[in-house]
Amino acid sequence: MSQDARLTLVHLSVSIGAKRVLDDISIKLLPHRITALVGESGSGKSMTALAVMGLLPQGAVATGAVQLHGTGDLLALREAALCAIRGRKIAMIFQEPMTALNPVMQIGAQVAEALLVHGLAENRREAMAQARAVLDRVGLSQIGLDRYPHELSGGQRQRAAIAAAIAPAPDILIADEATTALDVTTQSEILDLLRQLVREDGMSMLLITHDLAVVADMADEIAVLAAGKIVEAAPTTNILQAPQHPYTQTLLAAASPAPRAKRVIEREVVLQASDVTRIYPARRRGLRRSPPMVALKNVSLTLRRGECLGLVGGSGCGKSTLARALLGLEEIQSGAIDITGRAVSPNMSPADRRRISIVFQDPYGSFNPRWPVKRIIAEPLDLIAVSEESRASRVETALVQVGLSPEDAQKFPHQFSGGQRQRIAIARALITKPDILVLDEAVSALDVSVRARVLDLLKSLQEDLQLSYIFITHDLSVVAHMADRIAVMQAGQIVETGPAAELLTNPKQQYTQNLLKAAPRLTVPMRRKERT
């Protein structure tokens, strides 16, 4: 088989300065096959892709070889020769559909460009005609060539990016976290498309991801990458069923957290929302008016002390609007929200605000980088009168509660890892001793192993402090692990709600069923057999 390999990485290593970021990587890409490269952030996944493309950052030095069938070692090629290979023989798609396309260029032109650059079309007209055909193929037949990226949805943009990548009919396609930024339904559509393209065109695909569930569904072989080294490489079934390396084992365990054991919660209701409706009024855009937008429609929910309510739904379904409304940050047009017997509204008193806090998704963007941790954590205390000594001791307690040390109070956010920052965010949310914590995609940006530890922390905090959680996520395996009850949102409404285990195994609504079907799962080798 080895002579058939389209692309072979032979003992590839990459160093930046004295630091070795990739160490002795050997991978083979075969026609019609999908090879997955799995690892957590900083493991060197993207660096591998960039090394193959010859697009390493300045100062990075690659050794070993990248053998392209029929060409030879790419590392030995000059820039001009590489330009003829990039896009033509090896194409790549990236994570962010929002930013990976040029915002000021029509999508037809962006697809056609790939053809023109490699001389695959005589002229612009012919290139545009071919672009049309490729866009049709990736499911964008409804989209005109003259549309701009901002006029497309995230999934459509990723399809356009795929069209630009496959237009020159490359032999090898590298997908670097290509579906990570999409919601589950869109993700599953894009994965289906990629799989179909690989099978039909006989491309070799290198699928780079942190998400083992995606890989289980797609890949023929998996290589697990940790700290720049491949720790284990084997056919997908072997990796999923009998992982050999301890790191693979932890990764697998962390990626499929066990569903939460059923609990009966009969304590008092801490939050009651009834028929909450949020309408964004018609906005004047100069001379024109945009129609009013109903973001929440008759949303009702209850939350008991110590309970965790999972809130799931596709992007734009109103999850975050609901969270803001519960925090009293949104004017609501009808209905009522009540926390421990006091009404919630934008003009509620600071003392009332104390009873509910929020943790956001992005552990990098939600802190002022110039503030020390103690100031970040203590800021919510401005809501309530607290003496200076008690401030300091509360900061200390909060840090210890989230598993950090009191000395960390003096440090600045950039001195912490992503997981630690999320712990700081949780400490900040806890400092006012709230009854309710809203966790808005609070673990979505974390690597699976870090995520597992943060989830453990959240669970033990809930036990110790009798906290109630509203757990907003797009990740169904996480919500199964955390929630007692789940509410499914679609287009501003709660379409289904029920005990977590019941809802996940036996969904009543079509929308919930679709959501569950779209979610990638680790048990998939079985599913794949059904499919082929």
Next chain:
Amino acid sequence: MLTYFLNRALAMILSLAVASVVIFCLIEVVPGDPASFMLGLNATDAAVANLRAELGLNQSGLARYLAWVGGMVQGDFGISYTYRVPVSELIQDRLAVSLPLAIYALLLSTALAIPIGVLAAAKRGAWPDLGVMAAAQLGIAIPNFWFAMLLVLLFAVKLQWVSAGGFAGWDSFGAGVASLTLPAIALALPQAAILARVLRSALLETLEQDYIRTARAKGLTRRQTLWRHALRNAGIPVMTILGLQFSFLLAGAIIIENVFFLPGLGRLIFQGITQRDLIVVESVTMLLVFAVILVTFLVDLAYAALDPRLRR
């Protein structure tokens, strides 16, 4: 796109209306009566009163404002108190110098700045970048009137290629351009330095974007990526600076006009102020405001042409 255009146009008209009120009120509070200034110290009270009536200074503020604005809309800017000719004629003469000078300087600075900025961005950190940026720093630091004098010393006094000052008029196009060349260079150089720096940093920021990486992955060379993908995306900040520069060049050339003895708008307004020729001051200021607002409007349209996301 039409909505965007109409919105911008509406904003432009509103700004003009507000500006006219502000200018009128400011001129109202300036001390000194034009009539007594024109007639000199020995004039009788009766003569001053007569002149005031003739100039329409007796009417109420509102009436005079409406008359002023109404006149301007029809192209009638009134009669200059000191020159005794229609202000519109004065403006026309001066604009024939100032407008070509501003456009000339702007073209020069753009023509210089774009290749320099692109070169600096493409060779980031290497000697072309460092050299160009050091020169640009110098260009910003040197006062333009001093630079203008150096130009005069070299090209007019030493080499005698052009005259040291004055304006030859547009009877001969070549002579007109020749007499504006040194002033245009003096004006353009510092502007070019600023523009090149802005373009360089806008390009560098754009080159960090994901879609640049996508373009490189498609097989475009570094140079193709820079010209096809980065330049247009870096265009917005550059357009903003260009717009500001044009306004400055039109109105702010006063020092350069003095160095080169050019009969431009800047000198007109300066003379108007010293001679209490308030109607000239009022009208020229309004005209400059109009020019600035018009340029802003054009820049807004250019934004939309550059960036489809703004066409709403």
